[in-house]
Amino acid sequence: KGTIELNGMHFRAFHGVLEEERRSGGDFVVDFRCGYPFADALRSDHLSDTLDYSAVYALIAKEMAVPSQLLEHVAGRIAAAIRAAYPQMGEAFIRITKLHPPVGGPADAASVSLYF
DSSP, rough: OEEEEEEEEEEEEOSSSHHHHHHOOOEEEEEEEEEEEOOHHHOOOOOOHHHHHHHHHHHHHHHHOOOOOOHHHHHHHHHHHHHHHHHOOOEEEEEEEEEOOOOOOOOOOOEEEOOO
């Protein structure tokens, strides 16, 4: 068993509690990591024997395009979509980071992390 990671995925999305966030959008960074049984891929050199991270990116991009008030909700949808596509996946982690969140003062980022 090994680990597969897809880090630093950048999206412009319309998540947030404030109306301005949902209207103007914001910049987000998503990181993903999971355990995966890729012993077959070590021998075969075939994409079908491992997790296709371009397909995972597409699942994440699809969910990031659906506006939500809460990043927790977005993370839950992403987790459900990836788990449905890759039921053999082991424990996984996703972090969604909102750059420059509107918190009433200087802040580089706010993040939500989900282990699933």
